[in-house]
Amino acid sequence: MAKAFRNTRKGIAGYLEPGERDLVRKLFGDIITMLEPDEVANEDPLAAMVGLDEKAETPSDPALFRLLPNAVNNDDDEALEFRRLTERSLRETKVGALRAASLALDSSRLLLDYEQGQIFSRALNDVRLVLAQRLEIESTEDADRIHEVLEPSQAEDVEQYLALVYNFTTWLQESLMQALVDQLDQRGQQPPEPPGDQ
Amino acid sequence: MTVIAGSTPDTDQQTDVEQLIDTDIPWVVIVWNDPVNLMSYVSFVFQSYFGYSDAKAHRLMMEVHEQGKSVVANGAKEKMEQHTTAMHSYGLWATYQKAD
Numbered sequence: 001m002a003k004a005f006r007n008t009r010k011g012i013a014g015y016l017e018p019g020e021r022d023l024v025r026k027l028f029g030d031i032i033t034m035l036e037p038d039e040v041a042n043e044d045p046l047a048a049m050v051g052l053d054e055k056a057e058t059p060s061d062p063a064l065f066r067l068l069p070n071a072v073n074n075d076d077d078e079a080l081e082f083r084r085l086t087e088r089s090l091r092e093t094k095v096g097a098l099r100a101a102s103l104a105l106d107s108s109r110l111l112l113d114y115e116q117g118q119i120f121s122r123a124l125n126d127v128r129l130v131l132a133q134r135l136e137i138e139s140t141e142d143a144d145r146i147h148e149v150l151e152p153s154q155a156e157d158v159e160q161y162l163a164l165v166y167n168f169t170t171w172l173q174e175s176l177m178q179a180l181v182d183q184l185d186q187r188g189q190q191p192p193e194p195p196g197d198q
Numbered sequence: 199m200t201v202i203a204g205s206t207p208d209t210d211q212q213t214d215v216e217q218l219i220d221t222d223i224p225w226v227v228i229v230w231n232d233p234v235n236l237m238s239y240v241s242f243v244f245q246s247y248f249g250y251s252d253a254k255a256h257r258l259m260m261e262v263h264e265q266g267k268s269v270v271a272n273g274a275k276e277k278m279e280q281h282t283t284a285m286h287s288y289g290l291w292a293t294y295q296k297a298d
Contacts, residue, residue, distance in 0.1 A: 067289070068286065070293065071286070072294065086279075090283055128234055132233070139233055143200055143234070173236060181238060
């Protein structure tokens, strides 16, 4: 069984069984596949270099749209123009985080420093956003319904299996957040006032 | 946002002047609620990315959670565009617009 992330003297430590690591790696890989831009023939190399994509369109897949949402509400033209200026870079940033997070899964004992922990949490978050779209989690009530699926023996169909996976990644991310928040608190704390009678 | 038992901090009663949006500053970044992002994660992003205090990050997160949205930054348009893209890189649902 996986163990929750916790802070140790060496960093943020976690533990995943080989099967759990394979699952998480596969999930990261699936999101990378969704996000990698299609190869474009005869592309303007300068435009590619600076991250422009003149042909970017609003994603028709709701899960991809959740990963790459509109930056502007109620103005489709401005939203699309902004997407063409920024979406390629955003995809690359996300793919970079997902690849880096995959590398952390090389052994069952995971050990992350603060930056790696942040990257891992972003990768898990993108996985959860996509799973949530597939599970049609649109409200708190939907989320509560999914959270009730906890036992592998309950998983009788694809949706329930996905719900288990969603709950597992939620648990994993939440434990990572507790470790990261504790580190952030320690970083932000001023050294305590020296005791004394000044 | 998703509420995980045991992780919900105490309600933040603090109000501060930063809550008031300066109407001279024309652009804002809004983060919208969704049922997926963890409260701890959203608060952590506000703290680590914007450099907000624990209390301010938590207050903004609770605004998103309870009121459906929160203005998390204001300033020049270009900067607000950058912040919006950064929020998207974290998986938060954010938009930029002119301040009302």
